Amino acid sequence: MLSWVDGQPAELLSITDRGLAYGDGLFETIAVNAGQPSLLERHLARLAEGCTRLNIPVDLSSVRAQLLAFSQQLGAGVVKLMLTRGDGQRGYALPEPMRPRLILQAAVKPVYPSAHAEQGVRLFPCTTRLAEQPLLAGLKHLNRLEQVLARSEWQDTEHAEGLMQDVSGRVIEGVYSNLMLVSAGVLITADLSRCGVAGVMRAELLTQAAVLGVECQVRDISYAELLAADEVMLCNSLYGVWPVRALRAHDWPVGPLTRKLQAIARDLLDC
Amino acid sequence: MLSWVDGQPAELLSITDRGLAYGDGLFETIAVNAGQPSLLERHLARLAEGCTRLNIPVDLSSVRAQLLAFSQQLGAGVVKLMLTRGDGQRGYALPEPMRPRLILQAAVKPVYPSAHAEQGVRLFPCTTRLAEQPLLAGLKHLNRLEQVLARSEWQDTEHAEGLMQDVSGRVIEGVYSNLMLVSAGVLITADLSRCGVAGVMRAELLTQAAVLGVECQVRDISYAELLAADEVMLCNSLYGVWPVRALRAHDWPVGPLTRKLQAIARDLLDC
Numbered sequence: 001m002l003s004w005v006d007g008q009p010a011e012l013l014s015i016t017d018r019g020l021a022y023g024d025g026l027f028e029t030i031a032v033n034a035g036q037p038s039l040l041e042r043h044l045a046r047l048a049e050g051c052t053r054l055n056i057p058v059d060l061s062s063v064r065a066q067l068l069a070f071s072q073q074l075g076a077g078v079v080k081l082m083l084t085r086g087d088g089q090r091g092y093a094l095p096e097p098m099r100p101r102l103i104l105q106a107a108v109k110p111v112y113p114s115a116h117a118e119q120g121v122r123l124f125p126c127t128t129r130l131a132e133q134p135l136l137a138g139l140k141h142l143n144r145l146e147q148v149l150a151r152s153e154w155q156d157t158e159h160a161e162g163l164m165q166d167v168s169g170r171v172i173e174g175v176y177s178n179l180m181l182v183s184a185g186v187l188i189t190a191d192l193s194r195c196g197v198a199g200v201m202r203a204e205l206l207t208q209a210a211v212l213g214v215e216c217q218v219r220d221i222s223y224a225e226l227l228a229a230d231e232v233m234l235c236n237s238l239y240g241v242w243p244v245r246a247l248r249a250h251d252w253p254v255g256p257l258t259r260k261l262q263a264i265a266r267d268l269l270d271c
Numbered sequence: 272m273l274s275w276v277d278g279q280p281a282e283l284l285s286i287t288d289r290g291l292a293y294g295d296g297l298f299e300t301i302a303v304n305a306g307q308p309s310l311l312e313r314h315l316a317r318l319a320e321g322c323t324r325l326n327i328p329v330d331l332s333s334v335r336a337q338l339l340a341f342s343q344q345l346g347a348g349v350v351k352l353m354l355t356r357g358d359g360q361r362g363y364a365l366p367e368p369m370r371p372r373l374i375l376q377a378a379v380k381p382v383y384p385s386a387h388a389e390q391g392v393r394l395f396p397c398t399t400r401l402a403e404q405p406l407l408a409g410l411k412h413l414n415r416l417e418q419v420l421a422r423s424e425w426q427d428t429e430h431a432e433g434l435m436q437d438v439s440g441r442v443i444e445g446v447y448s449n450l451m452l453v454s455a456g457v458l459i460t461a462d463l464s465r466c467g468v469a470g471v472m473r474a475e476l477l478t479q480a481a482v483l484g485v486e487c488q489v490r491d492i493s494y495a496e497l498l499a500a501d502e503v504m505l506c507n508s509l510y511g512v513w514p515v516r517a518l519r520a521h522d523w524p525v526g527p528l529t530r531k532l533q534a535i536a537r538d539l540l541d542c
Contacts, residue, residue: 003286012283013291015274015374020284020353022415023294029361054416055423080361082291085419090300090351090378092415092422092446103286107361131404132438135420143414144293144363145325148356149406151363152326167403175363 002074002106007066017101019084022092023142025100026050028081028200031109031238033270035072037079039237040064042200047083050139056085056100063102070104078238080105082142112160112239117262120243120254121160121234126150126175130166130195138198150175161234163247166195171221177236178202179244181229182257186215188229201235201265208264214257231255233262240265273345273377278337288372290355293363294413296371297321299352299471302380302509304541306343308350310508311335313471318354321410327356327371334373341375349509351376353413383431383510388533391514391525392431392505397421397446401437401466409469421446432505434518437466442492448507449473450515452500453528457486459500472506472536479535485528502526504533511536 005013018024028047031038044064051058063083071079082103088095128150136143150162161174172190173179178199180189187209192198206216226232232244232252241262243254274282289295299318302309315335322329334354342350353374359366399421407414421433432445443461444450449470451460458480463469477487497503503515503523512533514525 005286011286013286015276015282015284015353015376017291018419020288020291020355020374021298021413022419023413024416024419027292054420078361082286084291090349090381092418094419094423103291105286110361128406129404131402133400133402133417135399136416141416142292142294143416145295145407145412145414146404147363148289148293148295148365149325152365 002070004066004070004104006102013101013103014087016087017084018086018088018095019082019101019142021088023144024054024088025056025082025084025142026054027083027140027142029237030067030079030081031269032071032074032079033076035075037067037071038269039200039204040067042203043081043237046140046198046200047081050141051083053135053139054141055094056083057098058083058100066102066104070106074106077109078107080107084142110238116160116242117239120245122158122246123174123244124154124159124162125248126153126162126164128153128164130164130172132166132168132194134194137195138192140197147175160242165223169223171223171226172196174234177234177242180205180233180235181221181226182231182255183225183229186217187257188217188219188221190221191219199236201237201240204268205235205241205261205265209257209261212260231258233258235261235265237269240269273341275337275341275375277373284372284374285358287358288355289357289359289366290353290372290413292359294415295325295359296327296353296355296413297325298354298411298413300508301338301350301352302540303342303345303350304347306346308338308342309540310471310475311338313474314352314508317411317469317471318352321412322354324406324410325356325412326365327354328369329354329371337373337375341377345377348380349378351378355413381509387431387513388510391516393429393517394445394515395425395430395433396519397424397433397435399424399435401435401443403437403439403465405465408466409463411468418446431513436494440494442494442497443467445505448505448513451476451504451506452492452497453502453526454496454500457488458528459488459490459492461492462490470507472508472511475539476506476512476532476536480528480532483531502529504529506532506536509540511540
C-alpha cells in the first residue's frame, strides 16, 4: 500500500525515531473518499492540540498539504497519519533541535458486517481498566498498550467492540470508539479529562446533536447509568455509528436518536 | 553507530512495526564492558517477564545470542535493546502470527560529571505524576510519554534527575532511575505494583544489601518519609549509584550505606 515519510514514498523509518523509542507522538485515522479526507478540520485540530500539549513543534500547513496530496493519490480508503517527535539521542530529554516526522500510511477501508450498523453490536466487558493521566487524557497519542491489552481480551467475532472503564469503574469508551448514551432524551458521553481518546466523530456528533436541539452532557458515567440508558451507541471516524444492543446479560433497543446520528455520520463519511 | 534489526546490520525498520504504532514492546538499556553485557541475567529476566505479561512470544535464547554477539562487536558502551511485537495490520488486535522484532542500538557510554557520584545530585521536583496502571507497572515498556513530559520540565544542568510521584503523591522513582532511601539502617524502595519501572540495578542492590545483612523494605513511601530519611540515593544500570543531596530546600548527607552500595554497583558495572 501507499506510504510516505515526510512527503516521500517510503516504507521504512529510522530506528532512532522517538515514536518507536517512547511512543513519543500522535496519530489520526482518517476516512478518505473521492480523494478527500473526512472530518479534516477536526482531525487537524485534535492533532494541533496534541502537539501543543506534548510540545511537538509542528508546521500544520505542511501536514495539511501532505495529507491532502496523499488522499488525492489514494482516492478511497483509510489514511493513518502518525506525527512523531522525530529522531532522538539516547535519553528522554527533548532533542535539540526537534524535527518532527510525518508518516502517512494507506489502508483499505475496513469492511464490517452490515449487521453491526443495522442491528447493533454486542460489547465485550474488558477487564483492562484505563489509568487516570490528565496530562495525556483526550489525546490520540502513540502510547496505546492499554488498548492492545484490552483488545486481546476477546477473539470471537460475536463481540464487535469492548467496553473500557477507568480504574475507578467509570464508563469511558470502547477500545477503538467513543461511547454515547441517551437517557430521557439527553445525549450523554464520558468526560475525557482523566483518560480516554476524544474522538473526532464524538465531537462532530455532539455539535450536530446540539444543532438538532438535543441536550448534550459530557460528564462522568457510572456502570449502573449505562445499564439504565434508553439507547447506547458507539462512534468513530471510520464506521460512523453503531447501535449497542448487548453487554453481558443486558439488552438495549436501538433508539431513534441513535438512528438519527447514524444517518448524520453516514453523510459525513459518505459511506 | 552499530545497530542491528533481527540480527542484521540495519538502521531502518518498517513503518508498520507495532512498536511505533502503539509502543507495543519493551526495552532494556545495558552497559557493556570488554564485550560483556552487565547484569545480563537480570535484564533478560525482566524482558521475559514483560513478554509474558504483554503476551509477546519471544525466543529468549535467540535474544541472548544476538545480544552477546552484538556486545562482543561493540566492545564497550551501551546497548539499547528494543523488542517489539513486530509488524501489524491496522487495528489493536494482536497480529496473527506474531513475529516479534529485536532491535539493538549501540551508544557511547554517557559521561556524567564526576560530582554526581562523588558529592551527590540535586533532584528536580517533577509535577508530572505517574498514573496507576497495575497491568503495566514495573515493566520497561515502550509507552514512555510520562517520562518524556517529566524530563522536559527542567533544562538546567543543576538538576541531574527528577523526582516522580504517583497521582496520589507517593514517592516512586526518578525519571530514568530508581530511588532508595535509608531510615534507621533500613533500606527502603517504592513498591512498583501500581506504576514505575522495576530497575535491574534496584533488584541487584536489594539482593546485595540483604546479603550484607541490611533489612530491605519494598513498600509505599510518602513525601514526608523521603524528607525524613537519613540517606537517599538513585540507581540505574548505567551510572550505578548516585547519592541524592538536595530536593527543593531540603538537604541530605551522603551516608555510609549509599557509599557501600555505590561501590558494589561500580564493581558490577566495572566502571
